[in-house]
Amino acid sequence: MIELENLGKTFGETRALIGVSLTMSEGSFTSLLGPSGCGKSTTLRLIAGLDQPTTGTVRINGRDVSGLSAAERNIAMVFQSYALYPHMTVRQNITLPLSMRTMTQLERTPFISRLLPSARAKMAENDKKARDTADMLEISDLLERKPSTLSGGQMQRVAVGRALVRDPVAFLLDEPLSNLDAKLRTQMRSEIVDLHKRTGRTFIYVTHDQAEAMSMSDRIAVFMAGRILQVATPRELFERPETREVAGFIGDRPINLIELASDNGELPAPFEKFAIGGKDIPARIVLGIRPETTTIDPRGALSGNVERLEYLGSEAIVTFRLSDKHVLRAALDASQRLPAEGERVGLRINLDAVHLFDAETGKRLRATLESRESASGNLESKVEA
Amino acid sequence: MTIIGRKIREGMTDVQLAGPATLAMLVLIFLPTVIVGVLSFTDYLFGASSFNWVGIDNYIKLFGDETGRRAVVNTLIYVAVVMPSSIILSLIVAVGIHSVGQWSTGAANFLRTAYFMPVVATLVAMATVWQMLLHPSLGLVNQVLASVGIPGQEWLSDQGLVLYSLAVIGIWETVGYNVVLFLAGLAAIPRHLYDAAQVDGANHGWDQFWIVTWPMLGPTTLFVLVITATRSFRVFETVATLTNGGPGFASDVLVFAMYREGFVYFKAGYSGAITMVFFFFVLTLTLVQFRIFEKRVHYR
Numbered sequence: 001m002i003e004l005e006n007l008g009k010t011f012g013e014t015r016a017l018i019g020v021s022l023t024m025s026e027g028s029f030t031s032l033l034g035p036s037g038c039g040k041s042t043t044l045r046l047i048a049g050l051d052q053p054t055t056g057t058v059r060i061n062g063r064d065v066s067g068l069s070a071a072e073r074n075i076a077m078v079f080q081s082y083a084l085y086p087h088m089t090v091r092q093n094i095t096l097p098l099s100m101r102t103m104t105q106l107e108r109t110p111f112i113s114r115l116l117p118s119a120r121a122k123m124a125e126n127d128k129k130a131r132d133t134a135d136m137l138e139i140s141d142l143l144e145r146k147p148s149t150l151s152g153g154q155m156q157r158v159a160v161g162r163a164l165v166r167d168p169v170a171f172l173l174d175e176p177l178s179n180l181d182a183k184l185r186t187q188m189r190s191e192i193v194d195l196h197k198r199t200g201r202t203f204i205y206v207t208h209d210q211a212e213a214m215s216m217s218d219r220i221a222v223f224m225a226g227r228i229l230q231v232a233t234p235r236e237l238f239e240r241p242e243t244r245e246v247a248g249f250i251g252d253r254p255i256n257l258i259e260l261a262s263d264n265g266e267l268p269a270p271f272e273k274f275a276i277g278g279k280d281i282p283a284r285i286v287l288g289i290r291p292e293t294t295t296i297d298p299r300g301a302l303s304g305n306v307e308r309l310e311y312l313g314s315e316a317i318v319t320f321r322l323s324d325k326h327v328l329r330a331a332l333d334a335s336q337r338l339p340a341e342g343e344r345v346g347l348r349i350n351l352d353a354v355h356l357f358d359a360e361t362g363k364r365l366r367a368t369l370e371s372r373e374s375a376s377g378n379l380e381s382k383v384e385a
Numbered sequence: 386m387t388i389i390g391r392k393i394r395e396g397m398t399d400v401q402l403a404g405p406a407t408l409a410m411l412v413l414i415f416l417p418t419v420i421v422g423v424l425s426f427t428d429y430l431f432g433a434s435s436f437n438w439v440g441i442d443n444y445i446k447l448f449g450d451e452t453g454r455r456a457v458v459n460t461l462i463y464v465a466v467v468m469p470s471s472i473i474l475s476l477i478v479a480v481g482i483h484s485v486g487q488w489s490t491g492a493a494n495f496l497r498t499a500y501f502m503p504v505v506a507t508l509v510a511m512a513t514v515w516q517m518l519l520h521p522s523l524g525l526v527n528q529v530l531a532s533v534g535i536p537g538q539e540w541l542s543d544q545g546l547v548l549y550s551l552a553v554i555g556i557w558e559t560v561g562y563n564v565v566l567f568l569a570g571l572a573a574i575p576r577h578l579y580d581a582a583q584v585d586g587a588n589h590g591w592d593q594f595w596i597v598t599w600p601m602l603g604p605t606t607l608f609v610l611v612i613t614a615t616r617s618f619r620v621f622e623t624v625a626t627l628t629n630g631g632p633g634f635a636s637d638v639l640v641f642a643m644y645r646e647g648f649v650y651f652k653a654g655y656s657g658a659i660t661m662v663f664f665f666f667v668l669t670l671t672l673v674q675f676r677i678f679e680k681r682v683h684y685r
Contacts, residue, residue: 050580071586083581087600096596100586162585 001026002047002170002202007056009042016042018226020056024170024219029196029203031213033249034223040206043223044172047204049073060169071100076163080175082155084147090158091130091143097166098126133165153184160195170202177212189216210250214238222246240355244362247288247355253317256289256328259359270322273301276356278367285365288355291317294330296339300348301371304328306339320347418664425657432651443658455634456642457662459548460618463638466552467617471559472609478560479567480598497568500561508558512626515554516541541627544635551636554623559616563609570605574598607678614670618663639663 002024009017017039024030032040045051047058049070057064065073076097084093099108099122106112107119114120134140137157147155156176163171173192177185193216196203207213213220214234221231222245230242241247247255260267262285265276276285304320307327316334321327328347332338339345356365425443429436447453478500486493503511518525519540527537540550578597587593621640624630630637630645639659647656 045580048580048584050583069588070580070583071588075584077581077584079577079581081575081577083575083577085578085581085596085600087603097585100592162581 001059001061002204003059003062004043004047005057005059007043007046007053007058009039009046009051010054016226017046017053020226020228022221022228022231024202024204026061027200027202029193029205029216029218031205031207031217031220032223033207033210033213033220035208035249038223039226040208040223041174044077044174044204044206047170048075048077048172074166074169075172076166076168076170077172077174078156078159078163078176080178082147082159082179084155084158084162086147089144089146090134090139090150090161091127093147093158094130094133094143094161094165095123095126097162098129099123101166102126129165130161133161137161137164152180153188156180156188160192164195164199168201170204171196171199173203173205175206175208178207178209185212192216211252214250222249224249240364241288242364244286244288244357247357251290253291253329253331255355256287256291257357258287258289258326258328260285260287270302270304270326273372275370275372276365276367277370278365281365281367282358282360284359286357286359286362287369288357289328289349290353291329291331293350293353294328294332295348295350296330296332296336296345297348298346300346302328302347302349303344304347306341306343306345309338309341311338320345421657421660423657424653425655425661427654427657429653429657430651431647431653436654439654443655444662446655447658447662452634452637453642453659456637456639456659459635459637460620460639460663460666462548463552463555463620464614464617466549467555467559467620468610468613470552471556471563471613471617472606474556475560475563475609476567476602476606479564479571480594482564483568483571497565500564502561503558504561504565508622509626511558512554512623515623516627519550542632544632547628547632547636551620551623551628554627555617555620558623559613562616563613566605566609566612567602570602571598574601603678603681607674610674610678611671614674615667618667618670639666 004020004022007017007020008015020039020043022030022043032043034040042051046053049058049065049068049072052066057066059065060073060075070077085096088096102122102125103113103119107116107122112119113123131140131143134143137160139154139157139161142150142154142158147158150158156179159176176192177188180188189212192203192205205213205217214237217234219231219233220237222229222237224245230237230246232240232242237246237250241250244257248257258271260271261283262276262281263283265278265281266272267274267276271287302322304322304327306318307321308319310317311334314334315331316338317329318332318339319327319329330347351369351371354369356367356369357363358365424436426438426440427436428439428442448457482493482496482500485496517523519527521527521537521539521542524537524540526540530537538546541547574597578601579593582593582596585596587596619640620638621644624636624638624641625644628636630641640663643656643659643663646652646659
């Protein structure tokens with residue numbers, strides 16, 4: 001188990017990390033997700049022991065590891081750039097972490113190592129482990145090659161092999177797939193998930209790609225501007241984002257965030273057919289409507305002109321202009337008839353899936369979006385947002 | 386326009402770009418080298434209207450004659466002292482300045498400038514400073530030694546010491562340049578390799594040096610090796626200003642002998658032979674270094 005307690009990190013004037021607390025249970029797969037510069041990589045470096053926090057503590061299995069070096073924490077890390085040693089063969093790259101641990105300075109000295117029986121025995125043992133690891137990752141035929149002769153995917157595997165070979169407490173992966181092409185990335189994604197299942201170790205995965213985080217992890221910590229905004233399972237994160245930023249970051253297709261004035265729950269046009277149910281409704285609110293929760297319905301409470309239509313095969317992303325100020329993007333099933341550009345159509349939104357946020361603080365509201373015409377029975381059902 | 390026409394035009398551009406420099410190199414370097422090579426087999430004197438072919442007599446004289454052999458051996462000793470000392474020292478200094486730079490850019494810049502000073506300063510002027518420092522009675526070096534009870538030495542007039550005194554000045558002169566080269570090499574080492582080494586268990590600076598720094602400096606070290614070798618083979622200014630090759634040819638070196646024979650005694654033939662030997666040494670050393678190290682420093 002890895003616990004972060006109130007971690008803070010300051011570089012000169014810049015506060016890279018502010019009060020980050022997070023618990024990662026044994027054997028879990030946690031993603032640290034956020035845009036670049038949000039502090040996720042800094043957090044990873046603090047866990048690894050490559051940097052020391054300005055405030056707060058890191059505990060591994062209940063033990064405060066402040067002041068322990070990266071190696072003493074027995075944590076393995078895969079770097080975005082792979083960080084393979086260019087002068088060593090794949091075999092040497094994989095055995096290095098073993099020889100650094102099991103062999104003394106003298107035993108590691110070139111030439112002398114060949115003379116000492118103890119060094120020879122250890123080298124043989126390390127070599128066997130390296131070969132087993134290479135077999136597992138299907139890179140046995142690359143063992144004598146230098147990194148510069150490998151492809152990106154192969155280097156990635158070697159980097160994983162180097163992390164895997166010594167049975168670490170946890171694996172830290174820093175954007176390991178971002179240098180690969182799209183196809184290979186999807187393949188490596190499932191390989192990493194497999195690896196997690198097989199090893200049963202704690203995985204901490206840093207990424208800026210929400211799809212990667214959603215598809216791989218048990219839990220996701222969303223970072224923004226040095227703080228954790230929300231820690232939740234991928235499903236919770238999608239269904240109940242705690243802030244407007246999280247809602248904006250999660251989801252394959254960007255969510256519609258529509259800011260409106262609200263007068264005691266009454267909404268202005270074009271949302272005049274809706275009202276907000278709940279107490280203490282702020283003066284300005286934000287509606288979060290996912291593109292895939294909107295459908296075309298002639299009897300819908302909204303209507304809009306088709307401004308742009310992007311046909312993607314299985315679906316089409318349609319931008320509707322609701323009024324001068326507001327547009328709504330919807331992902332429509334492309335097997336149905338699609339509206340033509342300029343056409344005016346009725347729209348129905350799934351009230352279950354609408355998120356409400358305070359426009360000022362960005363926090364999720366304990367309130368619901370209701371249809372004022374639901375009594376007439378022609379529109380949306382009312383469900384707690 | 387036809388393909389051939391375009392090729393000719395492109396060829397013309399190539400000639401315009403590379404032509405002048407190539408021409409200058411042929412006229413100013415290759416041609417003189419050939420002429421000097423030819424002269425080295427003659428007894429030509431500057432200004433003389435004729436010469437005789439003497440075969441390899443000049444070379445026999447250089448290697449057979451005590452004075453000639455002295456210059457060759459002295460040069461080799463000088464290179465053997467300056468080259469490794471300068472490289473090891475500058476590597477240590479560069480690593481030091483580089484790590485100072487991690488916490489204070491100002492201090493690192495100051496140190497870098499201080500070490501680079503000898504490179505930009507006129508060596509002839511600096512030699513005068515060294516002459517003062519090494520002066521047997523007034524010099525700072527002997528005074529400092531005396532204050533700790535060590536007897537002073539005649540640094541520049543003792544036959545056994547003079548070459549090593551000059552070598553020390555040579556090291557001082559080349560270290561600054563090499564430090565700058567090594568610093569550039571150090572700055573180019575990706576930071577994540579050190580991170581990886583740390584994660585892999587290289588906790589100490591020493592381990593990190595052997596796992597990351599030294600191998601990653603390979604190409605830089607090769608370059609520094611070649612530059613330092615040629616620079617120390619060319620030692621001339623300090624000899625000319627401080628010792629004139631003396632006392633008793635104890636600090637005579639190839640380039641100084643070349644200058645003396647050619648420009649003082651006008652023996653163009655003999656001077657040419659020295660030049661060819663010098664040329665051969667530098668070329669061989671450079672080739673050997675490239676042959677041995679090139680494959681080892683570029684990790685392919």
